[in-house]
Amino acid sequence: MKFIYQEFYSASSASDQGTLYQLRNLLHRVDVTGPDGVTGAFRQHFAFVEDCLDAFILAAAMDIMGMNELDDQPKEFRPPPLIQTASCDEQYSWLSSLAQEILERHVKLDKDKNPQQIAAEAMELDQNSALIQEMYDPLTRKYTCTCAKEYKSLGFFKRHLVKEHNWTFDVPEKNPSETDLIASYRGSFMKNALLLRDTYNAFRMGDGNRISRNTKFEMLCASVRGHTKYKLWLWRFQAYITAILTPKQAEEYLWNCTASTSGGVGNNIPNDNLVELHVQLVKKLIKEQGGNFTYQSAKKAALSAHLQKEMKENLEGNVAAASSGRSRTKTDSSSDLYLILKELVAAGVFRYEVGRKYDSFSNFKDVYQRINLPELHAWITKQKTRASSEMF
Incomplete structure (x- = not known):
């Protein structure tokens, strides 16, 4: 939660239509104060993100269906006739196709930095790291290249491999002027807000598999913001499940992350x-x-x-006495959702125009685009070495 406000909430963005700070002012949510207030007013901040995410999803669906107002008839991606009387499977199939279209068109904008690409780049770094270790002689404490050149420093050795043998250790960055930074802001916010919602639901349902899957994305987010303690905890969670514990202990650890009090x-x-x-x-x-x-x-x-x-x-x-605090009154936020939706449509947040940007996020980059993979790979390699002797 705090990560989302650190990334997308800027107190100087009151004039930037579609940013969290501007939407907070629009709704007059005085109890939402950004990353510093998340701990003391978690429910208020969480509810605000949930409302914003619902409005973003509605606006994305309206854009795909060619609607300018909620009461308009869809011009594109129309639902099948009499879908309200169709079977649950047919309704689910159509909603799934609409959700997939939203993801492809409005959330997954940076095709060159999807999780599969990150995994492929990490695998290449693993292979390069293994090859470099094979070239190291512990007796002479030197790295010997296939061309017979020797280096004492790993940095100089890597530079030689890049210059003379075309090795790659860094990922080229995309020029910000070639993208729509408002669309990047919108897509990045929806990615992380959807991850937050899915993680919240996973804990509520006690779904160990979803919790484990989401920790991988959360570790990447923690790495981007430099939250070392969270990154370490999330990495160790994965290490215990995949390598350190026995299969029986790993299953118990995975499926006992939550508890039911009521x-x-x-x-x-x-x-x-x-x-x-x-x-x-x-x-x-x-x-x-x-x-x-x-x-x-x-x-x-x-x-x-x-x-x-x-x-x-x-x-x-x-004695049939109602316990205070056992249930909470659910607030009707439909009017707030409509206000956010109108603001997003008026600002054209779901258009894609190269060169657009927010003044408060003039150099914005998608969260997963900012992952320093070589640095993260080096950190994980170090943690693996520590885990081989310290963790039990």
């Missing part, structure tokens, strides 16, 4: 949130002890916190 489908929460809730409960019990607080009383409070909470909830259920 039962039912879709009510899971991440384990770290569960720990935080338990810590808050223990702090509350200790605070209630006042001057009678001791180490032993704190220990008893920690061990009995869950039991006391269950007894309280059972008692409330028996």
Whole structure:
């Protein structure tokens, strides 16, 4: 969540139609204050991103279907006749085709930097790294090339390989003037907001496979913003699943990332949130002890916190008392969605015109375009070496 605001929220972009800051002012969401306020007002910031994403998806669908207003009849990509009476499979098939069209036309703009291309470039770096290690002689502490030249420094050796043998260690960048930076901003925001929504739903459903898949994209985002601790945690999560733990332990680790505190489908929460809730409960019990607080009383409070909470909830259920905080009133944001949608359509955010840009994001690049793959590869290689001896 904080990553999205760091990337797409700039307090100087009030005049840039379609940016998060301008849309926040349009809706008068005074409780949304950017990356610094995410921790203290997470729900408000999350709800704002969700509303923006819904409006962006609606605007993208309207553009594909040739509609200027929500009440217009589609001119292109029309739904089959009487689709409302069709079977669920037929409705799902048409919606899937529409979603795929949205992804291809409005989200996946930088074809030369898709995940498959990143994986191919990383594989090439792996092969180059393995070849370089074979050329290193630990006795002489020198790198010996196939042309018999020797180098003590890895940097000079790589320079020789690039100049004399046409090796590649860097990826050429695209000239920003050849792209539509407003479209890049829109596509990049939708990629990351969709990733946030999918991760949130994966934790709610306790879907270990989706959680694991999304951590790979999240690690790339953490690398772009320099969040080393998050990057390390996400990498170790993958390392435990794929290499370090036994198959049985890996499955347990993968499918026990969440916990259900109230039962039912879709009510899971991440384990770290569960720990935080338990810590808050223990702090509350200790605070209630006042001057009678001791180490032993704190220990008893920690061990009995869950039991006391269950007894309280059972008692409330028996006397038919509504538990405060158990349910939240759902806010109707349809009017806000309509305002955002009108703003996006008026600004032509879903057009593609080479040379357009936002003043506050004049040099904007897609998040996955900014991945420094050689640097990330070197960092992962170092972590692999550490993991071989430190992690267990």
